[in-house]
Amino acid sequence: MKALVLGARGFVGRHLVDELARRGAAVEAWSRRPIGAGSAGVEPPLAGVEAVRADLLEPASFRARRGPWDLIVHLAAHAVPNAAFSAAMARENVLLVRHALEHAAAVAPGARFVLVSSAAVYAAGPGRRRESDALAPRGAYGASKAECEAVAHGFDGVLDLRIARFFNQLGPGLPAGLFTSDLLARLARGERPLCMQGGDATRDFLDVRDGVEALLAIAAAPRAGTWNVASGEACRLSELAAGLCALLAPGTAVEFAPGPADELVGDPSRLVTELGWRARRSRAETLAYTAGRTDAAGRLQAPADRVRP
Numbered sequence: 001m002k003a004l005v006l007g008a009r010g011f012v013g014r015h016l017v018d019e020l021a022r023r024g025a026a027v028e029a030w031s032r033r034p035i036g037a038g039s040a041g042v043e044p045p046l047a048g049v050e051a052v053r054a055d056l057l058e059p060a061s062f063r064a065r066r067g068p069w070d071l072i073v074h075l076a077a078h079a080v081p082n083a084a085f086s087a088a089m090a091r092e093n094v095l096l097v098r099h100a101l102e103h104a105a106a107v108a109p110g111a112r113f114v115l116v117s118s119a120a121v122y123a124a125g126p127g128r129r130r131e132s133d134a135l136a137p138r139g140a141y142g143a144s145k146a147e148c149e150a151v152a153h154g155f156d157g158v159l160d161l162r163i164a165r166f167f168n169q170l171g172p173g174l175p176a177g178l179f180t181s182d183l184l185a186r187l188a189r190g191e192r193p194l195c196m197q198g199g200d201a202t203r204d205f206l207d208v209r210d211g212v213e214a215l216l217a218i219a220a221a222p223r224a225g226t227w228n229v230a231s232g233e234a235c236r237l238s239e240l241a242a243g244l245c246a247l248l249a250p251g252t253a254v255e256f257a258p259g260p261a262d263e264l265v266g267d268p269s270r271l272v273t274e275l276g277w278r279a280r281r282s283r284a285e286t287l288a289y290t291a292g293r294t295d296a297a298g299r300l301q302a303p304a305d306r307v308r309p
Helices: 011-020 086-105 139-153 181-191 208-219 239-249 269-275 283-291
Strands: 003-005 024-031 049-053 072-074 112-118 160-168 168-170 205-207 225-229
Touching: 011 024, 011 139, 011 208, 011 283, 024 205, 049 208, 072 086, 072 208, 086 112, 086 139, 112 139, 112 208, 139 208, 139 225, 168 283, 181 239, 181 283, 205 208, 208 225, 225 269, 239 283
Parallel strands: 003 024, 003 072, 024 049, 072 112, 112 160, 160 225, 168 205
Antiparallel strands: none
């Protein structure tokens, strides 16, 4: 397989490039900045991976890159939906997708194009969100993802389009500004107790390795469509925090802001029944992987007495 990964330097992108290379694919890994192909930023790049500097906001930077590609996975985006996410970032998210689709349609018509979208296109609330639910984007980030999906559907018939709506992913290398990465950073700084800014919301967390396997199952699906990439399990942020603290700093108290906290959980039934995917990692395995408490073989190490810087 010849695969193109857009946004290859990002959290999911690095894991996807690793897995594609492990499966023997020839990979072009595009990023605005130079990358090491490994999920830990390992140099030199993995065998079969060509790291390419390309800025999707500037078509001239990639116009000469013409494949051919069997698979294109679009992960390039501003992907931290916190208070710093701006209207300019939302516009750029849409432009990144539009430029990628236009180039793919021109040089690789018929290629499988997987657009990674977000659970933020759904309204929060009790119960599990299904792909058939009406979209009700949350904030500027969610609105940008919904618009990206709409732009992508304009290329139906030219490209073999698939949409993967990612719920929360966990693993090493999470970008700053997310609940989990902020919690880990505060633990590393020795903050005690941990006073989080938001409420104790309920979310759906999935091991990024399972998320990457879901992406590849979607890429191999016999038809186009839209799939949730989720665990289907509700997890309160306080549960997640307690699990990470037990691994890294036992006895640490985590406090949340008072007030109501929303819920957003995905239904992965379509992914399971149609594509045969299943999440293979337990929450304990995922937390250990995220916290860096596994050895090279993926085995859980003994709990630490303190957080290592």
